[in-house]
Amino acid sequence: MAADVSTAGHASPAWLDTAGRRCLAEARKFTAARASEHFAGRAEGTVAETALPEFVAGGKCLRPLFAYVGWCCGRTESDAALRAAASLELLHCFALAQDDVMDQSPMRRGRPALQARFAHWHAGQGWRGSARRFGDSAAILAGDLFLVWSEQMLRGSGLDPATLARGWPHYDRMRAELAVGQLADLVGDARALPSWETVLDVLRRKSGNYTVRRPLEFGAALAGCGAATLDRLGEFGGLVGEAFQLRDDLLGVFGDAAVTGKPDGQDLRERKASSVVVLAAQMADRHQRATLADLNALGEIDDDAVARWRALITSTGARDRMEELIRERTEKAIAAIGVAVVPGHALGLLTELATRCTERDL
Amino acid sequence: MAADVSTAGHASPAWLDTAGRRCLAEARKFTAARASEHFAGRAEGTVAETALPEFVAGGKCLRPLFAYVGWCCGRTESDAALRAAASLELLHCFALAQDDVMDQSPMRRGRPALQARFAHWHAGQGWRGSARRFGDSAAILAGDLFLVWSEQMLRGSGLDPATLARGWPHYDRMRAELAVGQLADLVGDARALPSWETVLDVLRRKSGNYTVRRPLEFGAALAGCGAATLDRLGEFGGLVGEAFQLRDDLLGVFGDAAVTGKPDGQDLRERKASSVVVLAAQMADRHQRATLADLNALGEIDDDAVARWRALITSTGARDRMEELIRERTEKAIAAIGVAVVPGHALGLLTELATRCTERDL
Missing domain, CATH: 1.10.600.10 (Farnesyl Diphosphate Synthase)
Structure with a gap:
């Protein structure tokens, strides 16, 4: 997988596109595994199990790319370092999920924001209480999970x-x-x-x-x-x-x-x-x-x-x-x-x- | 500081009281240092710098005590293990801060809940927007900091x-x-x-x-x-x-x-x-x-x-x-x-x- 960055020569855009895709794939894979571990077969996980990996999949991996290029300032390419860098995308997901609640932003990445997806679920079940409050709380918790998972992914990156x-x-x-x-x-x-x-x-x-x-x-x-x-x-x-x-x-x-x-x-x-x-x-x-x-x-x-x-x-x-x-x-x-x-x-x-x-x- | 647990003999209540006090002191000290690092002299830190360590200080350290007694099932007493155990109190503060927002609980530990303290600050400044929403968001962020600090305290416990x-x-x-x-x-x-x-x-x-x-x-x-x-x-x-x-x-x-x-x-x-x-x-x-x-x-x-x-x-x-x-x-x-x-x-x-x-x- 890991072609040495030096062989990329002047092809920086292509190298960055490849590295970005690989970071996103790693972050998504890690999230899907955690979501399945905690949500599979559970009533409260109905939306979260798919919504969380999907949320990750929409990212541009800007922060992981800066981290990975930072790594390349001192070392040659490494799958473990790429995973460590990719963990920053989950940190970003944490920030986005909670910012969207605080700003009450309805959309993120061209789709309904996480709190809107959870609120929609609540409304469709005919549950009691406010769908908006439920959606906000669920999205805050999803953000918390991303915060935890980012650090866990970094620690287990293989470095x-x-x-x-x-x-x-x-x-x-x-x-x-x-x-x-x-x-x-x-x-x-x-x-x-x-x-x-x-x-x-x-x-x-x-x-x-x-x-x-x-x-x-x-x-x-x-x-x-x-x-x-x-x-x-x-x-x-x-x-x-x-x-x-x-x-x-x-x-x-x-x-x-x-x-x-x-x-x-x-x-x-x-x-x-x-x-x-x-x-x-x-x-x-x-x-x-x-x-x-x-x-x-x-x-x-x-x-x-x-x-x-x-x-x-x-x-x-x-x-x-x-x-x-x-x-x-x-x-x-x-x-x-x-x-x-x-x-x-x-x-x-x-x-x-x-x-x-x-x-x-x- | 660390008297061996075996010398405590049948004095379990006194031993637990001492260990609980020491855990609380460690958790509070760590929080105060972090709060000072990030909030001292900053306008947005006016309430947080004192409110966060105070919030920790009100705890009963039940989770750290179970963790530290767990440690004592296999090893003799250790200051580093006590600090590692105490980090769970910050994890608990994370949970309480955010639960109180989600449940809209007005009180915690006999005092206004964190979101109420932040909302009160907003109202007193005559700022625009909803004081309640501001308080909720600030308390969510305080919870995030506790979540981060818990892991940081554990990693730096000395184990x-x-x-x-x-x-x-x-x-x-x-x-x-x-x-x-x-x-x-x-x-x-x-x-x-x-x-x-x-x-x-x-x-x-x-x-x-x-x-x-x-x-x-x-x-x-x-x-x-x-x-x-x-x-x-x-x-x-x-x-x-x-x-x-x-x-x-x-x-x-x-x-x-x-x-x-x-x-x-x-x-x-x-x-x-x-x-x-x-x-x-x-x-x-x-x-x-x-x-x-x-x-x-x-x-x-x-x-x-x-x-x-x-x-x-x-x-x-x-x-x-x-x-x-x-x-x-x-x-x-x-x-x-x-x-x-x-x-x-x-x-x-x-x-x-x-x-x-x-x-x-x-």
């Missing part, structure tokens, strides 16, 4: 204890930062309109670190990379992570439902104080600010309101400014690494990953 | 990897069973009235296994006890765990708020289909059944309704029958172990723990 020991501090920090970052996000959303600095800080800590920087450091640490390399990879990862989240926030406002798998303008509908929303408020002139306030005061944000809000954000110049911020960060990130820092093949993979993260389609 | 390796399968099963059991509990509550067999099955899997059997097996496995000993301890633990939960269900209906730290008759107010409620429905005659249906149909269960419901349950004979079931299980459990199975001092400790679990004050 020896000494190798794993180098990764645990990074893994533990990543897990805790994820929960703490989500709390910071909730607080940010609760505030009338957070400052741009606060938004950038949360974005860096919650999404940037978690999506790019920590997985990359984790993989490189597992591979035994030294402190100097970890520092440079950390700088690269921090910048790419920020650019990734800025792009994600643009998609949350301007993204196409067919591409994002979520309703058009979802962040507007949920009134999320995302980076582009806060930036637009800051760049708006007096007239634009009044229109923004009118939109915010609407009882429901319908398709028409989304269209008007989008046009207004664009007219403030915030959309162009976001593109500039993304470009600046990506360029600075790529400049932070070089063949003096990581092997040439890993450099190609990192550059390709940075591009994929930050130039996703609107 | 060597080979010793830990014997415990992981038990630990992993316990964590997953906890989430799966809670899902089974939600499904049970959603059904009109589950059968007695279903209630017993959920009770065994969710609470019995998790509170007594798995912690005991986990500790004994860490200590290297053989399969025969683990089997007998498993039988003992399964029975004591069931008796514990039957007692807990009695307390949920008849318990005194001053002792339980929860409102009087909380399970009735939440219309939980707990063992005693289901048993009463089964033992009720036609007239009693009609009165039960009337109580169930009330919009709100007030103090008067709680008093009438309690009297009705007692009059069906269900309360006495529950006491009988608890006694039978406790006696059978103690008969399952003996000096042929575990050292004499551990036998004394197990017997004392079984009594504590099953004879708690109403």
